[in-house]
Structure formats: C-alpha cells, structure tokens
Amino acid sequence: MYEVELKVEADHGAVRAALDDAGAEPVDHVRQVDTYYDAPHREFAETDEALRLREETDLDAEETTTAMTYKGPLVEAASKTREEYETGVDDGDAAAGILDGLGFEPAATVEKERERFALDGYTVTLDAVEGLGSFVEIEREAAESDIEQVRTGAQELLRDLGLDPDEQIRSSYLGLLLADDAQ
C-alpha cells in the first residue's frame, strides 16, 4: 500500500466550517512533540534517513504516549516509498536515554496540535505547527493501481474545502523549519 498525501498552508476557521457542512467525523485531537535525532556515524540529511521520538498527548483523554520511528531513504522515488519502522515505547525518558547513550543527539523539535477528521474515506488533518503556521493535509492509503484515482479524489476534496491543490507543499514540517532556520 502507498500513502497518498496532499498538504497546503491554510487558515483553519473556514476549513473547519466546511468540514462540518460536509459531515466530516472528528477522529482525534492531539498534541505532538517530535524530537529528531542526529546520528553519530551518519549525516541523516545526506542519507535521507530520520530517527524520531514522538510524544503524543491525546487532548481529550489527557493521555501521553511515546513512539520511536526510523525512516529509511526512499527506495522508490516515484511513489515516495521508504522503509519505516515504528514502535510505541513504555518509557519516553528511557528511550531518550538509550539514544543519548548510543551517541544520538537531539537535533530539532517539531511541536504541533493536530486535529483529524474522517471524510469520504480520506483523513483530513488540521495541523497548527509552532513557528510555522496552519496546514491542512488530506491523505489516504492506495494500492499502486489506484494511486492516480486517489490523488484526483484528494484534489477534489481539497477544492470542496475551499483550498487550492496547486498550492501543495511537498516539504516535511522538519524540512520547512530547517529551511527557515537557514535563512
């Protein structure tokens, strides 16, 4: 399966009203604090890898969980497929201690509030990213043969929400933040 994603920068007020009108189902509302690590033996920016600890707080249930994620380099450029491994960890501080002991160092932090909605088989995500702004992302899994159809559907959905698919942003939030830092 492939992940089809479309992301634009947008104020959330009008989008939230449009989601409500369209009958979108609220899924969850979380706060995510992502810490990205530098490796002691590789330049992740060059090898196109990432190591992340994500602390996620469910703002309704007030529960916090932590996950460790490794993203490998693109194995297939066209579909943006990459190797990815993720597991929840019981103790976020201990996980950070393990990485620190092994010589990995926190390099950047991305903090955001994330609201997810389900609409017409798609997930619509409203992200408010600290230091960057407000974004709307539409995503859905697709088999290889359905990628184009699912992408077209995501573009239509984005237009239905009053947004312009031509303003698609392809960079990750981490990439946008680092680009801002570099200026």
Next chain:
Amino acid sequence: MYEVELKVEADHGAVRAALDDAGAEPVDHVRQVDTYYDAPHREFAETDEALRLREETDLDAEETTTAMTYKGPLVEAASKTREEYETGVDDGDAAAGILDGLGFEPAATVEKERERFALDGYTVTLDAVEGLGSFVEIEREAAESDIEQVRTGAQELLRDLGLDPDEQIRSSYLGLLLADDAQ
C-alpha cells in the same frame, strides 16, 4: 541503590527442594531471548557498553513482551555501577527494524528459562541457559552503606541452599558464551 549479585553454577533439583523447605515464594517463570547488538560506530567490547533487545515470555500467562536496554560503561568500578536505560516496546519486530536501519547488527543471542523466587528479602533466580548450563543467582538492592551486610546475607543464603559462595562466577552469560566461542 546498588545491586548486590552472587551467581554460581549449580544443578537446580536440590536447590529447588531447599527453596521449598525454606518457604521461598515462587515469583514467576519466564523464557528470555536476549539479542545483543554490535554498533556501527563503536566497539562495544572495548567501550564496555551493551545494547539489547529482550523478548520475555511469561510461561504461566503465555504473554510475550519486549524491552530495549542500553548499558553504559562502568562509572564507578568498585560498586560496578553503570548507566542503564530500559523501556518496554510495543512491537519487538519494529524495534529490531529500527536498530537494523540505523546500522546496528545482532551479534549474539542468549536464551534461557528463568524461575524467580522471593526468600528473606532476596530474589533467588534459577537460570537454565542454552549452551551454557544451570545457574543460581541471589540478588538484592542495597544502599551504599549496607552493601557488605547484604553481600554477607547473600553468601549465607547461598550456603543454606547447599551452594558454595566461593564458586562465584562474575562473568555475564554473554561473556561466558563468547568465551566458549573463542575456544
């Protein structure tokens, strides 16, 4: 707090009977499969560190959990104190995938059945280690000022179980297995 440990090689039959006579409380009975990793950027044998994934199956409840552990070098030789971080992980295969992606490679595996008993404030552990043999370990946490007293108590307990504290083995199972391999 410090961990006082005493380990000897011993058949389990007579020890089990002695534990029963002494009124020891069975704590749990597990199977542990430990995978130790080599690092891509350090020689752990030289730096005196270890990175381990432990898959533990509770043989009574038939539940399996996985933990990731980093052990740093000794920070204080006399008390054998070292930095240690451990966290349970939800997905052992994903944790192995993360380590593999980062360039860490499985170097050695230690498999054992472990029975734990509580007796007089100590934990008595019967380990049957594949490829090595049967061992009995007595351990207890102690404040720095109590270390000698707790150690003497562990030696007495070992004698009560029909074992000889002078036969203490200081190497880890991993160390013993690697020493066997080197012969």
